[in-house]
Amino acid sequence: MVVEGVEVVCATHPDARFLLFGNEIRIAPLLERLPRAKAASSIRHTDDEVSDDAKPSAALRMARKSSMRLAIDSVAKGESDAMVSAGNTGALMAMSKFVLKTPPGIYRPAIAAILPSHEGDVVMLDVGANIDCDADNLIQFAVMGEVFARIVLGLEKPSIGLLNIGVEDLKGVEAVKEAASVLRESTLADCFFGFVEGDDIAKGTVDVVVTDGFAGNVAIKTAEGTVKMMVGTLKEVLGSSLRTKLGSLLAKPALDHFRRWIDPRRFNGAVFVGLNGITIKSHGGADAFGFAHALDVAIDMALNNFNEKIKEEFELIELKGEKKSPAAAI
Amino acid sequence: MVVEGVEVVCATHPDARFLLFGNEIRIAPLLERLPRAKAASSIRHTDDEVSDDAKPSAALRMARKSSMRLAIDSVAKGESDAMVSAGNTGALMAMSKFVLKTPPGIYRPAIAAILPSHEGDVVMLDVGANIDCDADNLIQFAVMGEVFARIVLGLEKPSIGLLNIGVEDLKGVEAVKEAASVLRESTLADCFFGFVEGDDIAKGTVDVVVTDGFAGNVAIKTAEGTVKMMVGTLKEVLGSSLRTKLGSLLAKPALDHFRRWIDPRRFNGAVFVGLNGITIKSHGGADAFGFAHALDVAIDMALNNFNEKIKEEFELIELKGEKKSPAAAI
Numbered sequence: 223m224v225v226e227g228v229e230v231v232c233a234t235h236p237d238a239r240f241l242l243f244g245n246e247i248r249i250a251p252l253l254e255r256l257p258r259a260k261a262a263s264s265i266r267h268t269d270d271e272v273s274d275d276a277k278p279s280a281a282l283r284m285a286r287k288s289s290m291r292l293a294i295d296s297v298a299k300g301e302s303d304a305m306v307s308a309g310n311t312g313a314l315m316a317m318s319k320f321v322l323k324t325p326p327g328i329y330r331p332a333i334a335a336i337l338p339s340h341e342g343d344v345v346m347l348d349v350g351a352n353i354d355c356d357a358d359n360l361i362q363f364a365v366m367g368e369v370f371a372r373i374v375l376g377l378e379k380p381s382i383g384l385l386n387i388g389v390e391d392l393k394g395v396e397a398v399k400e401a402a403s404v405l406r407e408s409t410l411a412d413c414f415f416g417f418v419e420g421d422d423i424a425k426g427t428v429d430v431v432v433t434d435g436f437a438g439n440v441a442i443k444t445a446e447g448t449v450k451m452m453v454g455t456l457k458e459v460l461g462s463s464l465r466t467k468l469g470s471l472l473a474k475p476a477l478d479h480f481r482r483w484i485d486p487r488r489f490n491g492a493v494f495v496g497l498n499g500i501t502i503k504s505h506g507g508a509d510a511f512g513f514a515h516a517l518d519v520a521i522d523m524a525l526n527n528f529n530e531k532i533k534e535e536f537e538l539i540e541l542k543g544e545k546k547s548p549a550a551a552i
Numbered sequence: 553m554v555v556e557g558v559e560v561v562c563a564t565h566p567d568a569r570f571l572l573f574g575n576e577i578r579i580a581p582l583l584e585r586l587p588r589a590k591a592a593s594s595i596r597h598t599d600d601e602v603s604d605d606a607k608p609s610a611a612l613r614m615a616r617k618s619s620m621r622l623a624i625d626s627v628a629k630g631e632s633d634a635m636v637s638a639g640n641t642g643a644l645m646a647m648s649k650f651v652l653k654t655p656p657g658i659y660r661p662a663i664a665a666i667l668p669s670h671e672g673d674v675v676m677l678d679v680g681a682n683i684d685c686d687a688d689n690l691i692q693f694a695v696m697g698e699v700f701a702r703i704v705l706g707l708e709k710p711s712i713g714l715l716n717i718g719v720e721d722l723k724g725v726e727a728v729k730e731a732a733s734v735l736r737e738s739t740l741a742d743c744f745f746g747f748v749e750g751d752d753i754a755k756g757t758v759d760v761v762v763t764d765g766f767a768g769n770v771a772i773k774t775a776e777g778t779v780k781m782m783v784g785t786l787k788e789v790l791g792s793s794l795r796t797k798l799g800s801l802l803a804k805p806a807l808d809h810f811r812r813w814i815d816p817r818r819f820n821g822a823v824f825v826g827l828n829g830i831t832i833k834s835h836g837g838a839d840a841f842g843f844a845h846a847l848d849v850a851i852d853m854a855l856n857n858f859n860e861k862i863k864e865e866f867e868l869i870e871l872k873g874e875k876k877s878p879a880a881a882i
Contacts, residue, residue, distance in 0.1 A: 340781050350717055353725055387680055387769035395683055395766065420773025424781035433770075436725065439717035440767045441774045443750025448778040451670050451754035455813065456786075459806035466806040472799025476789035483785065 227513030341426025383418035383428035491516030557843030671756025713748030821846030
């Protein structure tokens with residue numbers, strides 16, 4: 223899947239070069255069948271790998287020669303511009319944090335993911351790195367999400383919403399309320415829409431949905447699961463009789479369009495934002511097309527100096543502020 | 553919408569009787585056109601009502617003669633077996649808690665909602681009443697959800713899952729972990745599946761999804777929003793050309809089946825569980841069919857002595873336990 227993904231992405235990015243970290247004995251024969259991928263890649267052999275059930279803390283301590291760690295090290299050394307892994311998310315985050323570290327002013331990295339909406343793609347963060355978030359974390363996610371939407375989604379002036387729940391007085395946790403009041407007074411006030419609810423994600427009410435890693439992970443997985451269930455059921459009902467089969471044959475261009483639009487592979491690639499280096503997590507179950515999409519996002523971010531722009535944004539914001547803490551200074 | 557919903561439900565429940573709380577001058581003319589609803593209903597006039605933007609605390613203090621409050625009072629007095637409202641959720645919860653109170657052993661009521669899944673309907677709770685939940689709350693939601701699934705969904709032995717996130721070591725908040733370890737040692741251990749993630753809701757991995765009110769509200773609204781977006785886009789693409797229109801005409805029986813299955817009106821009616829009385833919140837935007845569904849759920853729960861069964865379950869569970877706190881005793 224990884225080497226086939228490289229082959230796919232070579233078509234759109236002929237200048238890209240790839241370092242493949244892993245077992246040469248397994249990788250080399252796969253490359254033999256893929257001429258473009260072979261020409262664009264070098265293998266960095268290692269026997270060690272991080273297993274899917276490894277604890278992040280253990281992986282960090284023990285797996286210093288693993289393919290995952292060596293790939294991150296290569297980003298830290300400046301040898302690679304970005305790294306993409308389909309491995310253990312927790313270990314990937316722990317190692318990336320340890321090796322790449324957060325730039326000044328960013329307390330914690332977040333995981334950003336892209337979702338389809340009625341009004342175009344939406345970025346949501348955090349979708350799983352931080353379970354408990356305070357107002358400062360949420361505000362920093364908002365800043366990083368805004369840059370992400372400009373660079374990866376290509377939007378000129380993205381709008382930002384804070385995920386909340388709409389049960390009137392009970393509304394929202396303290397951190398969410400506090401983050402909202404700071405953002406309303408910040409230089410980002412123009413972009414800040416206010417609170418959004420779960421259904422606003424698919425509506426596309428805002429371009430950037432900011433939330434903690436627990437609610438964000440629940441939201442993204444619930445959306446994915448709902449899409450899968452609906453596509454599966456639609457397939458079942460449309461194949462249920464000769465008449466419906468004929469009908470869906472006629473409607474095929476439309477249904478294909480629908481499937482492409484909702485294709486989860488198009489949204490593969492969760493980006494770790496807020497680190498001195500680009501790390502992207504591809505879904506473990508992704509195919510070559512999905513993995514190629516994650517590589518695409520990595521290349522886009524590297525070509526557009528994503529991390530430099532994040533730093534600039536934070537510096538700009540600090541300059542305009544008056545208070546001391548980077549968050550309060552916005 | 554309310555009186556039309558009564559008319560709809562009279563067809564399936566000819567023995568049901570309705571007390572309509574509100575402004576007689578507005579309600580009476582509406583009933584004139586609906587003979588069955590008129591015959592089954594009595595109007596309890598009041599001028600006062602709780603507005604949608606009223607604060608729950610203010611509604612509780614001030615609106616003692618409001619239609620909402622009088623309807624809840626009528627449940628407390630035993631005059632009504634259940635109440636259904638399409639009004640202010642926060643006020644409805646605050647008043648219901650204050651008037652009906654929780655039975656012994658239940659610390660906090662929760663809001664339960666039914667969702668479609670690939671394996672049949674699923675109940676999720678809490679979907680908005682309690683933002684911060686400790687392990688005891690989650691355990692009590694699990695017990696109430698199990699009874700709900702038996703009575704409302706008609707399942708013999710429902711399975712229970714605790715909503716969590718799957719980022720390995722970072723996995724889950726303390727309360728979720730603690731609730732899981734208590735449930736694994738409880739008399740509910742046979743029904744307890746363990747942790748589930750957002751995508752398990754639509755997969756139907758379990759019959760009962762237990763979570764706090766923040767994540768639950770985010771999940772249910774995200775699922776609703778995703779369904780709406782997909783149905784809307786499907787409609788658009790199928791109507792895009794003569795050919796696709798013809799195709800969807802042929803596939804109409806299948807598409808209609810699909811629409812019925814996913815119809816949000818079929819899932820209208822969020823139930824407040826854990827109170828000495830049945831209170832159901834109908835969606836503010838529901839139509840007569842949706843409101844009738846909420847009435848249906850109320851009638852089902854009343855006929856099946858839902859609250860008695862919850863109490864029995866808690867007593868049974870306490871009897872089998874050895875420790876003092878109701879939660880630890882499970």
